[in-house]
Amino acid sequence: MTRELLKGNVAIAEAAVRAGLDAYFGYPITPQTELLEYLSQRMTDLGRVFLQAESEVAAINMVYGAAATGARVMTSSSSPGFSLMQEGMSYIAGSELPCVIVDVMRGGPGLGNIHPSQGDYFQVTRSAGHGDFHPIVLAPATVQEAVDFVTLAFDLADQYRHMVLIAADGQVGQMMEPAELPPMRDRNRPEPDYALTGAAGRERRVVHSLHMQADEEEAFNLKLQKKLKQIKKTEQRSIEYFTEDAELLVIGYGTAGRIAYTAVEAARERGIKVGLLRPQTLWPFPVQRISELADRASGCLVVEMNAGQMLEDVRLAIGGQIPVKFYGRMGGVVPMPDEILTAIEENYSRLQILV
Amino acid sequence: MVDMVMAPPEMQVVYDYPDSLTDTPTSYCPGCTHGIAHRLVAEVLDELGLREQTVLVSPVGCSVFIYQYFNLDACVAPHGRAPAMATGIKRMLPNHIVFTYQGDGDLVSIGAAEILHAAARGEKITTIFINNAIYGMTGGQMAPTSLPGQKTTSSPTGRDIVSTGNPIRMSEVIAQLDGAAYIVRRSLHDVASIRKAKKAILTAFKVQMAGLGFSMVELLSSCPTNWGIAPETALEWIEQNMLPYYPVGDFKVRDDVKAL
Amino acid sequence: MQKEFLFAGFGGQGVMFAGQLLAYAAMEEGLEVTWIPSYGPEMRGGTAHCFVVISDKPIGSPVTRHPKVAVAFNLPSFTKYEPVVAAGGLLAVNASLVEPITSRTDITQLRVPATQIADEVGDLRLANVVMLGAVLTAYQALPLDALRRALEKHTPEHRRNLLNLNYQALARGAELAAGMVQSA
Numbered sequence: 001m002t003r004e005l006l007k008g009n010v011a012i013a014e015a016a017v018r019a020g021l022d023a024y025f026g027y028p029i030t031p032q033t034e035l036l037e038y039l040s041q042r043m044t045d046l047g048r049v050f051l052q053a054e055s056e057v058a059a060i061n062m063v064y065g066a067a068a069t070g071a072r073v074m075t076s077s078s079s080p081g082f083s084l085m086q087e088g089m090s091y092i093a094g095s096e097l098p099c100v101i102v103d104v105m106r107g108g109p110g111l112g113n114i115h116p117s118q119g120d121y122f123q124v125t126r127s128a129g130h131g132d133f134h135p136i137v138l139a140p141a142t143v144q145e146a147v148d149f150v151t152l153a154f155d156l157a158d159q160y161r162h163m164v165l166i167a168a169d170g171q172v173g174q175m176m177e178p179a180e181l182p183p184m185r186d187r188n189r190p191e192p193d194y195a196l197t198g199a200a201g202r203e204r205r206v207v208h209s210l211h212m213q214a215d216e217e218e219a220f221n222l223k224l225q226k227k228l229k230q231i232k233k234t235e236q237r238s239i240e241y242f243t244e245d246a247e248l249l250v251i252g253y254g255t256a257g258r259i260a261y262t263a264v265e266a267a268r269e270r271g272i273k274v275g276l277l278r279p280q281t282l283w284p285f286p287v288q289r290i291s292e293l294a295d296r297a298s299g300c301l302v303v304e305m306n307a308g309q310m311l312e313d314v315r316l317a318i319g320g321q322i323p324v325k326f327y328g329r330m331g332g333v334v335p336m337p338d339e340i341l342t343a344i345e346e347n348y349s350r351l352q353i354l355v
Numbered sequence: 356m357v358d359m360v361m362a363p364p365e366m367q368v369v370y371d372y373p374d375s376l377t378d379t380p381t382s383y384c385p386g387c388t389h390g391i392a393h394r395l396v397a398e399v400l401d402e403l404g405l406r407e408q409t410v411l412v413s414p415v416g417c418s419v420f421i422y423q424y425f426n427l428d429a430c431v432a433p434h435g436r437a438p439a440m441a442t443g444i445k446r447m448l449p450n451h452i453v454f455t456y457q458g459d460g461d462l463v464s465i466g467a468a469e470i471l472h473a474a475a476r477g478e479k480i481t482t483i484f485i486n487n488a489i490y491g492m493t494g495g496q497m498a499p500t501s502l503p504g505q506k507t508t509s510s511p512t513g514r515d516i517v518s519t520g521n522p523i524r525m526s527e528v529i530a531q532l533d534g535a536a537y538i539v540r541r542s543l544h545d546v547a548s549i550r551k552a553k554k555a556i557l558t559a560f561k562v563q564m565a566g567l568g569f570s571m572v573e574l575l576s577s578c579p580t581n582w583g584i585a586p587e588t589a590l591e592w593i594e595q596n597m598l599p600y601y602p603v604g605d606f607k608v609r610d611d612v613k614a615l
Numbered sequence: 616m617q618k619e620f621l622f623a624g625f626g627g628q629g630v631m632f633a634g635q636l637l638a639y640a641a642m643e644e645g646l647e648v649t650w651i652p653s654y655g656p657e658m659r660g661g662t663a664h665c666f667v668v669i670s671d672k673p674i675g676s677p678v679t680r681h682p683k684v685a686v687a688f689n690l691p692s693f694t695k696y697e698p699v700v701a702a703g704g705l706l707a708v709n710a711s712l713v714e715p716i717t718s719r720t721d722i723t724q725l726r727v728p729a730t731q732i733a734d735e736v737g738d739l740r741l742a743n744v745v746m747l748g749a750v751l752t753a754y755q756a757l758p759l760d761a762l763r764r765a766l767e768k769h770t771p772e773h774r775r776n777l778l779n780l781n782y783q784a785l786a787r788g789a790e791l792a793a794g795m796v797q798s799a
Contacts, residue, residue, distance in 0.1 A: 002521060003642060004709060005635070005638055005639055005642050005648070005650070006518065022447065023443070023446060023447060025443065030654065047444045049447065049448060053439065053444070053472075054468055054469070054471075054472035055468060056467050057436065057468075058436070058439040058442075058468070058471075058472065059439075061432060061433060061436035061439035061440045061443065061445075061469070062439050062440070062442050062443035063443060064430075064432070064433075064436075064439075064440050064443060065412070065430070065432075065439070065440035065441060065442060065443025065444040065445075065447075066443035066444065066447045067443075067444065068430050068440075068443070068444060069410075069443075069444055069447040069448055071447045073443075087436075088433060088436070089432050091432075095430075114654065136478050170654075171651065171677070173675055174651060174652055174654050175650065175651045176635065176638060176650035176651075177648065177649050177650070177674075177677075178642045178647070178648060178650070195722055196410045196428040196429070196430060196444065197410075197448065197451070198407050198408040198409060198410060198427075198448075198451050198452075199406070199407055199426070199427060199428045200407035200427055201407070202410065204426060204427055204428050204429070205428050205429075206428070206429050206430065206431075207429075207430035207431070208413075208422060208429075208431035209431065210419065210431050211480070258674075258675050258676060258677070259675065259676040259678070260675075261675035261676070262675030262676035263675075263676075265675060321395050334678055336676075336678065336679065336680040337675070337676045337679060337680075338680055
């Protein structure tokens with residue numbers, strides 16, 4: 001195993017290259033810019049397509065066009081730029097095209113700042129454009145996981161003809177960690193049956209998201225929902241630590257999740273029966289596993305770098321079985337393990353009183 | 356359609372239905388010149404033998420359904436983004452022909468950034484730009500190309516340039532960009548103009564085939580319904596009102612294009 | 616066993632590279648490691664810092680409120696980070712640029728005239744490597760040899776002519792710290 005010390009943004013970029021990335025379109029924004037910078041050289045060296053677009057609006061529509069030709073395509077941005085991509089994302093969902101979009105989240109709302117945040121949770125899981133759909137959302141906590149999720153993202157995108165988001169935060173993007181990259185994958189694959197390649201010797205193909213008759217649009221939506229339902233059933237992913245006998249269940253993803261791990265470990269040393277579930281897919285949300293663990297636990301603490309967005313999904317998953325509390329920092333502030341430890345201790349002692 | 360009227364053996368077929376069009380009735384109003392523009396583009400694609408290697412990018416506007424009328428691989432871009440989508444396609448298929456067909460709202464207003472940057476990059480695509488000085492699909496609102504004083508449903512007392520700004524002559528603007536190889540304006544108001552328009556469309560696609568850069572043909576078009584006048588009067592309206600403000604002409608014909 | 620290092624100083628003092636070098640050395644030793652920079656406008660002119668965590672187990676949090684080691688390359692960094700070093704930890708200071716001495720009695724202070732030594736070795740830019748040599752001698756997170764190998768492997772092409780000077784700088788920092796530790 002060859003490990004390399006890689007910055008998250010660069011690791012995501014190189015992993016995409018190795019997963020068979022045909023084309024990248026993007027626009028600079030901190031803290032994801034290294035991703036674009038790295039690919040500007042790497043893709044050109046490999047004779048593949050790289051283009052710095054005039055805006056995120058243009059970038060996502062270039063992705064839309066390239067995806068329509070059957071290519072493996074990616075773009076990346078950070079929160080304010082990601083907001084601008086929502087129009088194109090909705091069209092891509094409506095056209096059932098695969099693509100990968102990376103959001104290296106930063107503090108907001110508005111221009112906010114460039115520090116790590118998870119303030120886009122609602123945006124990535126709920127409102128990634130108008131209309132009824134959810135993207136598949138993967139949330140890496142380490143550089144290795146970011147690398148692994150890129151390959152997974154392209155595969156899921158192709159498998160479901162659906163967009164896959166990688167929701168990282170500024171810390172995952174900027175951090176260096178040893179990681180092992182996958183081997184270079186062969187880009188040759190059969191032409192997908194939707195690809196626009198000029199109607200030579202076959203029926204013409206049309207890529208669109210337009211259904212003028214309400215019943216036709218509903219039929220399309222039913223088909224899309226059926227696909228999403230299937231994804232919900234088969235693609236929930238999460239990772240657990242110390243959950244066997246946990247009375248208090250901590251739930252956190254990405255950077256908040258790995259910081260919570262340190263707090264949970266410290267709490268265990270103090271004899272507190274606490275465990276951690278770290279969602280790896282934010283959509284589909286790991287409802288099933290959380291619901292199972294809630295059956296055994298007596299309380300839950302959600303930790304996020306926002307005002308409590310995933311908190312709503314946890315409450316839906318748990319459905320009032322046990323109390324669900326929240327600890328979060330906002331605006332680009334990364335919580336320290338000791339803060340989370342204090343929150344764990346407080347919530348745990350409250351549970352002991354209840355018992 | 357061809358099969359319905361069999362020409363006797365001694366006679367020659369001089370007017371045929373282009374292979375590049377489907378046999379689909381269009382949704383355009385009587386007297387609208389979109390149909391003429393479609394026909395001209397289709398004839399050019401047929402003549403150049405490009406049908407099976409072309410990808411069409413539809414806009415948003417009256418011509419959003421163009422993908423139904425052209426017998427081509429096609430897609431529908433978000434409003435104004437056709438040049439960006441076409442860029443994504445062309446970069447993946449550099450040896451194919453990729454063209455956008457956009458109205459004035461799509462190209463001059465919401466998509467101004469995308470068309471300017473596609474042209475500036477010298478993107479090897481062709482754009483057919485339909486300028487009828489009004490928003491057709493949404494029912495006759497003011498367009499960025501509406502003329503000073505022009506009455507529309509959102510400028511009911513006539514376009515006041517003090518508050519709404521001035522119309523944009525987009526061909527002249529784009530001609531300033533080095534990436535633009537061939538930028539011309541033509542009109543569809545009479546037969547002679549239509550013939551000239553077809554020649555320009557032919558050149559625009561040849562520019563793309565030769566990989567010389569961005570090419571665009573602006574076509575002054577009619578919208579009798581939203582102008583509130585009869586089809587025949589609409590053609591006169593183009594001549595009397597649009598031509599003085601939007602003169603036909605060649606705004607950019609690069610030397611390498613002249614050499615074609 | 617987890618060890619946390621904070622490196623802080625002016626942009627251009629090689630603060631980021633010092634942290635990266637340590638991270639490379641840790642990785643070459645088969646350890647887990649995370650490196651986190653301050654980024655954005657801070658990099659351009661202000662005080663920059665990076666945070667390195669080394670562990671023999673998978674690393675949870677890559678940040679901590681009280682690092683075991685803080686390395687201050689300039690006065691603003693000393694002022695900011697002197698109070699946060701964990702009790703029992705090490706505060707290493709570039710004594711060429713930082714005059715104040717910590718009043719804390721629960722930490723070890725290591726004062727290294729790094730800029731001066733770097734100048735003697737032959738290049739002012741080597742102050743970061745002098746500091747690393749001193750820090751790793753006073754606080755033995757990794758063998759010095761691992762750092763030498765990291766230098767050999769990860770010095771960029773256009774800086775390789777400085778490789779020997781780098782080894783010298785590392786050795787000078789280590790010597791100085793060894794003397795201090797003995798005399799303490």
